[in-house]
Amino acid sequence: GAVVSQHPSWVICKSGTSVKIECRSLDFQATTMFWYRQFPKQSLMLMATSNEGSKATYEQGVEKDKFLINHASLTLSTLTVTSAHPEDSSFYICSAPGTSGTEGFKNIQYFGAGTRLSVL
Amino acid sequence: GDSVTQMEGPVTLSEEAFLTINCTYTATGYPSLFWYVQYPGEGLQLLLKATKADDKGSNKGFEATYRKETTSFHLEKGSVQVSDSAVYFCALKGSRGATNKLIFGTGTLLAVQP
Numbered sequence: 281g282a283v284v285s286q287h288p289s290w291v292i293c294k295s296g297t298s299v300k301i302e303c304r305s306l307d308f309q310a311t312t313m314f315w316y317r318q319f320p321k322q323s324l325m326l327m328a329t330s331n332e333g334s335k336a337t338y339e340q341g342v343e344k345d346k347f348l349i350n351h352a353s354l355t356l357s358t359l360t361v362t363s364a365h366p367e368d369s370s371f372y373i374c375s376a377p378g379t380s381g382t383e384g385f386k387n388i389q390y391f392g393a394g395t396r397l398s399v400l
Numbered sequence: 401g402d403s404v405t406q407m408e409g410p411v412t413l414s415e416e417a418f419l420t421i422n423c424t425y426t427a428t429g430y431p432s433l434f435w436y437v438q439y440p441g442e443g444l445q446l447l448l449k450a451t452k453a454d455d456k457g458s459n460k461g462f463e464a465t466y467r468k469e470t471t472s473f474h475l476e477k478g479s480v481q482v483s484d485s486a487v488y489f490c491a492l493k494g495s496r497g498a499t500n501k502l503i504f505g506t507g508t509l510l511a512v513q514p
Contacts, residue, residue, distance in 0.1 A: 286443070312500060323489065323506040324444075373443055377500040388434070389502055393443035 283307055284376050286392025293364055294400055301359045301395045303374035309354035310376035314389070315347075318371040330357040364399045371396050402427040406490045406505035413480055413512050421475040421508045423464075423490035431492040433457075433466055433473040434502070438487045447475075447488070480512045 283306040293299050303313055311332045316324040328349055329337040336349035346368075348360040361368050373394040406423040413419060425431065432451045436444040448457030450466035450473065457464050462477045473490060490505040 314501070321507075321509075323504045326501060329501070375444075375502075388446050388449060389500065390446075391436075391444040 284374065284390045284392045286374055286395055288395060289393060290396045290398075292398045292400065295365050296363055298360055298362045299364055299397060301361075301372055301374075301397075303357045303359070303376070303392050305355045305376045305390070308376075308378065310357075311354060313351060313357040313374055313376045315349065315357075315359050316373045316375070318373060318394070324373060327359075330359075332357075361397065364397070366399045369397055369399045402431065402492060402494050402503050404490050404492055404503055404505040406488075406508055408506070409487075409509035411508060411510050413510070415482055415512055415514050416479045417512075419475070419477040419480045419484075419510065421488055421490075421510070423473045423475065423505060425471050425473065425490075425492050427471075427492055427494055429495035430468075431494050433464070434491045434493070435462070435464055435473070435475050436489040436491060436504075438489065438507070440486070444489065480510070482512045482514050485510055485512045 285304045285306050287302045291299055313330040315327045317327050318324050326339050327342045330349045330351040332351045332354055338344050351357040371394050375389040375391045377389045403426045434449045435447040437447045438444050447462055448459040450457040453466055453468035455466045464473050464475045466473055487507045487509050489507045491502045493502055
């Protein structure tokens with residue numbers, strides 16, 4: 281089945297540093313990827329839609345300059361948390377929708393395993 | 401706008417008990433409906449889905465039926481196991497526009513005790 285790989289799975293950084301999270305679709309191409317943030321015991325909050333070859337679309341209330349998204353190829357999107365602070369500590373998850381092939385594949389999204397960010 | 405409401409947890413059951421997790425939705429048109437499961441320390445995995453009214457999604461003993469008349473997609477399993485302990489998310493994908501955005505419910509933690 282389709283696989284989305286997310287790296288790293290866990291990162292600890294000092295306040296003020298930047299952290300890059302990668303999301304790769306391993307066996308299919310993804311012109312669109314989604315980035316979510318999940319707070320403890322809460323649902324996923326969509327942060328932005330990453331579009332290959334163009335600017336990301338951010339949800340209301342998400343700072344574009346804080347969460348930089350780059351979708352440079354059909355299999356890779358990156359999320360960079362710039363000048364991270366403790367309040368940015370969270371679980372970040374990416375997903376990519378199936379875009380071709382069978383209807384069963386096209387109609388669902390495939391999720392990465394998530395990245396736990398801890399900012400000290 | 402579109403939204404998903406699911407029952408709050410945690411839900412604590414004994415092994416072999418019957419499980420129901422309620423999910424209702426608000427959406428225009430004909431959304432697709434999903435249940436995702438998140439095991440401890442892992443990302444979300446698709447559990448089952450239904451794309452039109454009266455469809456029944458099923459997987460690993462779990463079932464959910466797309467009920468348009470009640471705008472519901474309740475998750476059920478006849479006999480839960482300890483290994484089913486996880487957080488379950490109900491989600492919808494709208495039918496309008498080209499977006500693939502998923503709208504999630506708040507998640508329901510299921511704890512199954514031996």
